[in-house]
Amino acid sequence: MAETSQNYTASRIGDGVFGAAIAAILAYLYLPVAVLIIFSFNDSNTLTLPLSGFTLKWYEELFGNSDLKKALFNSFYVATLATALTVVIGVPAAFALDRMNFPGKTLFRRLVLLPLVLPGIITGIAMLNLFKLMGFRLGLETVIIGHATALLSVVVTQVFARLQRLNRNLEEAAADLGAKPWETFFYIVLPNIRSAIIGSALLSFTLSFDEIPVTFFLTGRDNTLPMYIWSTMRRGITPEINAVGTLIVAASLVLIALSVWMLRSNERP
Amino acid sequence: MKERKLPVNYLGLAVLSAPLVWAIVFMFVPYMIILTYSFWIKKYPTFEPAFQFGNYVQIFADPQYYQVLLRTMRIALLVTFFSLLIAYPFAYYLVFKVRSARVRLFLYMAVILPLWVSYLLRAYTWKTILGSQGVLNSFLVWSGLLSAPTDVLLYNQFSMVLTLTYIFIPFMVMPIYTSLEKIPRNLVEAASDLGVPPLGVLTKVIWPLSLPGVLAGATITFCLTFGDFIAPILVGGPDGSMISNVITSQYGTALNWPLGSALAILMLVIVLAIIELSDRLQKAERIATG
Numbered sequence: 001m002a003e004t005s006q007n008y009t010a011s012r013i014g015d016g017v018f019g020a021a022i023a024a025i026l027a028y029l030y031l032p033v034a035v036l037i038i039f040s041f042n043d044s045n046t047l048t049l050p051l052s053g054f055t056l057k058w059y060e061e062l063f064g065n066s067d068l069k070k071a072l073f074n075s076f077y078v079a080t081l082a083t084a085l086t087v088v089i090g091v092p093a094a095f096a097l098d099r100m101n102f103p104g105k106t107l108f109r110r111l112v113l114l115p116l117v118l119p120g121i122i123t124g125i126a127m128l129n130l131f132k133l134m135g136f137r138l139g140l141e142t143v144i145i146g147h148a149t150a151l152l153s154v155v156v157t158q159v160f161a162r163l164q165r166l167n168r169n170l171e172e173a174a175a176d177l178g179a180k181p182w183e184t185f186f187y188i189v190l191p192n193i194r195s196a197i198i199g200s201a202l203l204s205f206t207l208s209f210d211e212i213p214v215t216f217f218l219t220g221r222d223n224t225l226p227m228y229i230w231s232t233m234r235r236g237i238t239p240e241i242n243a244v245g246t247l248i249v250a251a252s253l254v255l256i257a258l259s260v261w262m263l264r265s266n267e268r269p
Numbered sequence: 270m271k272e273r274k275l276p277v278n279y280l281g282l283a284v285l286s287a288p289l290v291w292a293i294v295f296m297f298v299p300y301m302i303i304l305t306y307s308f309w310i311k312k313y314p315t316f317e318p319a320f321q322f323g324n325y326v327q328i329f330a331d332p333q334y335y336q337v338l339l340r341t342m343r344i345a346l347l348v349t350f351f352s353l354l355i356a357y358p359f360a361y362y363l364v365f366k367v368r369s370a371r372v373r374l375f376l377y378m379a380v381i382l383p384l385w386v387s388y389l390l391r392a393y394t395w396k397t398i399l400g401s402q403g404v405l406n407s408f409l410v411w412s413g414l415l416s417a418p419t420d421v422l423l424y425n426q427f428s429m430v431l432t433l434t435y436i437f438i439p440f441m442v443m444p445i446y447t448s449l450e451k452i453p454r455n456l457v458e459a460a461s462d463l464g465v466p467p468l469g470v471l472t473k474v475i476w477p478l479s480l481p482g483v484l485a486g487a488t489i490t491f492c493l494t495f496g497d498f499i500a501p502i503l504v505g506g507p508d509g510s511m512i513s514n515v516i517t518s519q520y521g522t523a524l525n526w527p528l529g530s531a532l533a534i535l536m537l538v539i540v541l542a543i544i545e546l547s548d549r550l551q552k553a554e555r556i557a558t559g
Binding site for chain 1: 280281284285287288289291292294295296297298299300302303306355358359362366376379380382383385386387388389390391393394395396397398400402403404406407408411435438467488489492493495496497498499502503513516517520526529530533536537540544
């Protein structure tokens with residue numbers, strides 16, 4: 001008996017240590033975010049403790065910063081069009097990988113999925129070479145093509161996984177009942193893969209909004225938001241960046257809540 | 270199960286054409302261009318076509334380049350190791366210790382969430398924390414733990430590993446969590462009913478069955494760290510540049526595209542080799558465990 005109670009105490013202590021370790025990991029993950037947010041409201045040019053007072057002046061400066069607004073607008077433009085392209089190209093690609101046999105399929109799959117693990121810088125310089133050879137002028141449009149290429153893999157993997165789980169009997173039934181292939185696609189397949197498309201499109205949008213390595217090589221004079229922040233950072237630390245960061249965190253939270261809510265309403269019959 | 274595949278017909282061709290053209294024009298051709306350039310010769314002010322391996326020889330002969338390559342590998346390995354060290358207990362705790370499904374989902378989301386917050390800002394915030402005039406230093410001085418700010422925290426490989434681990438942890442947690450979740454609970458219970466001590470259950474039952482997740486997480490963490498070029502600039506020191514930074518400078522100020530291309534091809538080959546290795550290990554693992 002004594003031994004079991006000793007074991008019990010030991011396992012209680014073990015669980016306590018374990019719990020503390022988990023808390024430490026969460027602190028590691030969230031303290032930096034807290035620092036980012038707190039110093040965006042701190043009334044000092046330097047990021048030092050103790051805090052010196054509450055201010056909104058960093059946010060006021062942001063709203064008066066026309067370069068920043070332009071960069072923000074550019075990022076929306078790039079992310080929207082790049083996401084549209086990833087969906088338009090990615091969904092048929094996933095469809096082809098799931099349903100078709102064609103020569104070079106393995107190479108095609110490898111190529112399309114490669115950017116998932118391939119450092120963005122390689123996609124960046126590879127496309128820079130191409131655009132230079134073809135005589136394209138670098139600008140936001142070349143960035144859009146670059147982002148679409150790099151993020152295609154995100155849409156393809158998610159939609160492909162959904163297609164694999166799809167019940168084929170429904171499609172066969174539709175075809176037996178005389179539905180044309182495109183009718184089967186729009187009335188049977190599409191509604192079933194819709195949440196995967198929306199989810200991956202949102203992810204693709206977020207990643208494009210945050211993208212640096214590909215943008216770095218493919219942009220001309222126009223800056224996207226991360227490129228603008230990047231160039232500001234390289235000049236030094238300023239609480240203004242913390243203010244931008246806090247707004248980005250807030251925007252991401254809204255986007256996450258939105259996607260969770262959408263997926264949920266989609267799951268309901 | 271017999272799979273039904275559409276034959277390649279006109280409809281199929283219509284579906285396939287856009288993705289296929291895209292993959293050829295924007296992926297296959299550009300990679301081939303890099304490969305071609307990697308054999309060219311730098312000739313001031315640009316470069317000229319050739320077929321020679323001088324650029325590759327230079328990478329392995331000039332310490333300036335192979336040392337960067339080795340450093341990048343070492344940092345990627347360290348980041349992979351520390352991410353695993355943190356992610357595994359975390360995922361284990363979620364799957365085997367947390368009883369409430371709600372708490373589990375909440376904690377899982379808590380780890381994944383930072384992925385949606387700008388990558389750039391996650392690196393930047395460590396710069397503001399670790400700097401000699403940063404948050405941590407000012408706290409340590411203010412609280413009397415240090416008499417003067419220290420500069421050992423930032424601009425070295427320690428700060429780089431710390432920052433990159435912070436950034437890439439979610440990629441390690443996700444696959445490990447998935448593989449732990451798949452382990453049948455009755456297997457774990459049977460082992461402890463048969464008298465296997467908790468540590469034995471972990472090392473003989475849980476760990477082997479979670480290896481596919483560990484492998485997937487390690488592969489992606491290593492590859493992403495290997496190609497990073499933001500962290501070295503923000504938190505790395507003068508001797509902190511990684512392979513991506515060298516490629517960037519060859520394509521930028523150094524204006525040596527052939528050498529930059531050779532480095533890029535080398536990077537591509539290393540990443541592909543790691544993925545191939547990971548695939549094979551996964552297959553071997555599947556055969557071994559049935």
